[in-house]
Amino acid sequence: xxxxKYLKDKKVGIIGCPFSGGQPKEGVDEGPIKMIEFGLIxxxxxxxxxxxxxxxxxxTSLKPSExxxxxxxxxxxxxxxxxxxxxxxxxxxxxxxxxxxxxxGDHSLALGTVSGTFAAYPDACLVWIDAHADINTPESTxxxxxxxxxxxxxxxxxxxxxxxxxxxxxxxxKPRLRPDRIVYIGLRDVDPPEKEILKKYGIKAFSMTHVDxxxxxxxxxxxxxxxxxDRDRPIHLSxxxxxxxxxxxxxxxTPVRGGLTFRxxxxxxxxxxxxxxxxxxxxxxxxxxxEDEVSVFETVTVGCSLVRCCLGETLL
Numbered sequence: 001x002x003x004x005k006y007l008k009d010k011k012v013g014i015i016g017c018p019f020s021g022g023q024p025k026e027g028v029d030e031g032p033i034k035m036i037e038f039g040l041i042x043x044x045x046x047x048x049x050x051x052x053x054x055x056x057x058x059x060t061s062l063k064p065s066e067x068x069x070x071x072x073x074x075x076x077x078x079x080x081x082x083x084x085x086x087x088x089x090x091x092x093x094x095x096x097x098x099x100x101x102x103x104x105g106d107h108s109l110a111l112g113t114v115s116g117t118f119a120a121y122p123d124a125c126l127v128w129i130d131a132h133a134d135i136n137t138p139e140s141t142x143x144x145x146x147x148x149x150x151x152x153x154x155x156x157x158x159x160x161x162x163x164x165x166x167x168x169x170x171x172x173x174k175p176r177l178r179p180d181r182i183v184y185i186g187l188r189d190v191d192p193p194e195k196e197i198l199k200k201y202g203i204k205a206f207s208m209t210h211v212d213x214x215x216x217x218x219x220x221x222x223x224x225x226x227x228x229x230d231r232d233r234p235i236h237l238s239x240x241x242x243x244x245x246x247x248x249x250x251x252x253x254t255p256v257r258g259g260l261t262f263r264x265x266x267x268x269x270x271x272x273x274x275x276x277x278x279x280x281x282x283x284x285x286x287x288x289x290x291e292d293e294v295s296v297f298e299t300v301t302v303g304c305s306l307v308r309c310c311l312g313e314t315l316l
Contacts, residue, residue, distance in 0.1 A: 022108025
């Protein structure tokens with residue numbers, strides 16, 4: 001049984017985030033609702049976790065009456081208001097000594113979840129599981145969708161190209177993420193500007209080629225060595241289900257072939273749990289409206305099982 005270094009008790013605060021404003025496809029806001037409907041709370045309670053869940057956030061009240069683009073970036077003010085609220089929720093749970101579990105929603109929410117984690121644990125590290133790097137800047141993004149940009153906002157570097165107007169719109173956000181405190185696993189669809197950013201700042205990233213070459217066990221070990229070499233830093237795990245192959249999680253907004261298998265995805269969660277250092281988890285981009293009923297069932301249930309593995313479920 002895992003001993004958790006940073007938790008006061010075995011209690012998880014669930015932050016339900018039905019939000020789709022960081023990208024154009026409707027339905028991703030229904031992901032957290034479906035995961036709760038599929039019995040996630042009861043599953044965690046059966047594992048011995050006390051669960052604090054006050055219902056899903058009501059983000060519609062935060063939507064501005066007008067939200068024109070800033071450069072290419074779409075809905076920046078709405079994304080800013082929502083992620084600020086999420087950051088406050090995550091920070092609140094962590095400061096009470098609970099594990100914070102955020103159910104998304106699109107991956108722009110990580111602006112809030114990671115900010116909340118680093119506000120509570122400034123020495124934390126971030127393990128980002130995704131097919132995409134999500135490190136475009138508002139200037140380099142082709143689509144303008146902010147779910148592809150959160151990491152660039154979070155990075156604590158002096159020369160990240162983010163406009164003054166955008167900085168003012170996210171005035172609450174304090175970049176705290178150092179390049180040596182984030183590691184990627186599962187990348188396979190990275191834009192040319194993103195590759196340049198990764199190289200420029202020396203950010204450690206393991207693509208599916210690395211998984212093929214070394215195996216998932218070695219990749220996880222190398223990833224933790226990169227950001228948590230002494231195994232003493234709190235860990236925030238941000239898991240986009242499109243990191244999994246579409247045969248495993250088909251009902252997601254931006255699927256990319258050649259992803260993690262069912263077991264590789266779960267092994268990552270199991271291994272992070274075994275460190276005893278996990279403090280915060282995101283499960284993002286489950287969209288229950290994009291596929292047939294069977295595919296939706298597969299994707300929602302895999303989201304729930306990833307959570308359970310993060311919180312200590314094992315095969316034996």
